Amino acid sequence: MNVERALLGAAAAIAALAVVAALAVPGAVAPPEPDRPPAYVEYAEMTVSPSSVAGDTVTLDVTNYLTHEGSPARNVTVRTRAVDTDTGFVATSARASLGTLTGDGEREATLSLTVEREGGYRLETAVYENGSRVAAGHRTVRGVGALVPDYARSPVRFHAFESGAIPSVRVGVAEAGAERTALDVGAYVTNAGGESEPVRVEYVARQVESNLVADRATVEVASVAAGQTVTPNATLDVPAGYNYYVDAILWKDGVLIETTTAAANLDPTRTISVNETREDVGLDVSDFEGGSTGASTTTPTMSGGSPGFGAPVALAALGGAALLARRWSA
Structure with missing residues (x-):
């Protein structure tokens, strides 16, 4: 009986010490965090505007809008490329890093692409999380050659x-x-x-x-x-x-x-x-x-010099007559 009482007393003492320690350390006793859904990144839309127009090239500012929900999305990157609609070749591409996305809401990433000022382009965007593609979007722009260069405005x-x-x-x-x-x-x-x-x-x-x-x-x-x-x-x-x-x-x-x-x-x-x-x-x-x-x-x-044809027209006529005479004599 003495042994049992001793064991019970020791257990009670340990329990009391644990309660005291829990009360003494803030946050030691807290309710478990609720489970958050996995990270979800969705592509929303794209806007395009020319930021600068040169004689042969134009720089397009492409703004990509994303939405994020759930747990943090880590190592998020956005890549946009411009594909020539006539040849299908990739003209240029750019990439931006958004880091870790936390909290629900919308994010945006603007990339600048410099392309030739002619034809049209299909702008394709891919969104990656930890190296895996999770969303994508695209838009086509045409008539790029009609943009007026900055110097000619x-x-x-x-x-x-x-x-x-x-x-x-x-x-x-x-x-x-x-x-x-x-x-x-x-x-x-x-x-x-x-x-x-x-x-x-x-x-x-x-x-x-x-x-x-x-x-x-x-x-x-x-x-x-x-x-x-x-x-x-x-x-x-x-x-x-x-x-x-x-x-x-x-x-x-x-x-x-x-x-x-x-x-x-x-x-x-x-x-x-x-x-x-x-x-x-x-x-x-x-x-x-x-x-x-x-x-x-x-x-x-008025510009200088004497206007008109004069000698050039006469020489052209003489040359034509000589050529015609050679063909008839052949």
């Missing part, structure tokens, strides 16, 4: 008429002669709403069949106010009896902003347009002399 543009029937460049006959014709040309230049800035308009007359430049002129436009349209005029002196394309080229700080083209028909046997339609017409340009002249908004600065 300007609110000033050639005016685009809604109907499309009126060209951005008007061409009239200022003076007609037997050998030379003076063309009065003017382009509609509009500031869509930005700050006023100086620009330069260059006019070039190209003979249709040979593509030779007959004459050119440059007009400096000091300013185009926001929401306003100006028509800087110039005169081009060209040989009579030929058809011409009249190109208008818009420049700003030495950078080509935009071009547009109109047709000038001086050949009475053939009429051309920008899309090359043809028909025979009886046209006498002297009937239109002075019919399209207008007030110049600026003073044109």
